[in-house]
Amino acid sequence: MGFEPPQRLVRTLGERYGETTAAEWLGRLPGIAGEAVARRQLEVERVIAPGGRSGLVLLVRRSDGSPATLKIVPPFAAPSPERAALAHWKGWGAVELLDAGADSPDTADGALLLERLHPEVSLRSLPEAKSLLEAAGTVRRLWVDPPGDHGFETVAERTAREAAALRTNADDTLAPLVSAALAARDELCASATEIRLLHGAFGQGKVLAGDRAPWLAVGPEPLVGERAYDLARLVRDRVEDLVAASSGASSARRRVNRLADSLDLDRERVRGWTLFRAVESGVRTLRAGRRQSGELLLEFAGWL
Numbered sequence: 001m002g003f004e005p006p007q008r009l010v011r012t013l014g015e016r017y018g019e020t021t022a023a024e025w026l027g028r029l030p031g032i033a034g035e036a037v038a039r040r041q042l043e044v045e046r047v048i049a050p051g052g053r054s055g056l057v058l059l060v061r062r063s064d065g066s067p068a069t070l071k072i073v074p075p076f077a078a079p080s081p082e083r084a085a086l087a088h089w090k091g092w093g094a095v096e097l098l099d100a101g102a103d104s105p106d107t108a109d110g111a112l113l114l115e116r117l118h119p120e121v122s123l124r125s126l127p128e129a130k131s132l133l134e135a136a137g138t139v140r141r142l143w144v145d146p147p148g149d150h151g152f153e154t155v156a157e158r159t160a161r162e163a164a165a166l167r168t169n170a171d172d173t174l175a176p177l178v179s180a181a182l183a184a185r186d187e188l189c190a191s192a193t194e195i196r197l198l199h200g201a202f203g204q205g206k207v208l209a210g211d212r213a214p215w216l217a218v219g220p221e222p223l224v225g226e227r228a229y230d231l232a233r234l235v236r237d238r239v240e241d242l243v244a245a246s247s248g249a250s251s252a253r254r255r256v257n258r259l260a261d262s263l264d265l266d267r268e269r270v271r272g273w274t275l276f277r278a279v280e281s282g283v284r285t286l287r288a289g290r291r292q293s294g295e296l297l298l299e300f301a302g303w304l
Contacts, residue, residue: 003033067116085222093141123204155225181279184272194226228269232277249303
């Protein structure tokens with residue numbers, strides 16, 4: 001079968017890693033996918049669309065007929081940290097990694113063989129209050145001590161790169177918001193003491209229905225640091241609904257407080273990381289030419 005990449009994957013890889021780099025890998029993707037499938041003796045059912053943002057995701061069956069999912073990630077998107085995090089979680093709160101050990105020939109191509117979840121059913125399918133409750137219960141399971149010899153980057157390291165790019169913002173109208181976000185990030189990093197393994201990209205769309213457990217997280221961009229960082233994207237979930245509502249600003253602040261309290265976290269630290277990550281995402285999205293999405297994120301950030 002063909003392995004046509006969904007448009008969301010094409011767009012995201014281009015925005016994150018550059019059009020030339022993304023296009024070169026995407027041009028080789030049919031061959032890469034075919035080899036990964038053949039190496040594992042898999043039968044492909046279909047490509048998941050819109051799928052993930054970091055790799056091609058296929059529904060497959062193993063040689064014994066059991067269902068699974070194969071995720072094919074380009075080397076420049078660093079699949080190794082995702083593999084390491086999933087191996088450490090061992091299916092606790094997250095999708096289970098089915099591959100053999102990291103040194104197995106079956107994993108040399110960077111593809112991940114995962115348990116089959118229900119890709120069409122995420123927490124976004126639930127009413128907001130229920131989805132936030134289930135999300136909090138799921139992310140809590142992921143916050144464990146990292147392995148002693150881990151190679152995950154830290155929150156400070158990842159956000160230092162993002163902050164450097166944010167400082168080059170040329171739009172004077174955004175200067176006060178950008179300055180506030182950078183100040184919040186600097187203060188949070190300077191005072192952080194907690195070290196936990198974090199999902200890194202946690203949100204309602206990253207939690208899918210499963211058979212082994214009701215809800216399991218997928219698609220981590222793992223790093224280590226304080227738990228408050230991991231709530232920032234969850235707070236802004238369904239941002240378009242918040243912005244459209246007359247009570248959007250107060251609802252956003254209540255969501256910060258509710259999530260922080262439910263997970264025994266400091267409200268101001270959750271608010272600060274939410275501010276920084278919303279501004280960083282909003283400015284980056286504007287630069288990519290997606291003005292409507294970027295403006296929604298920045299309007300949300302202004303409420304915080």
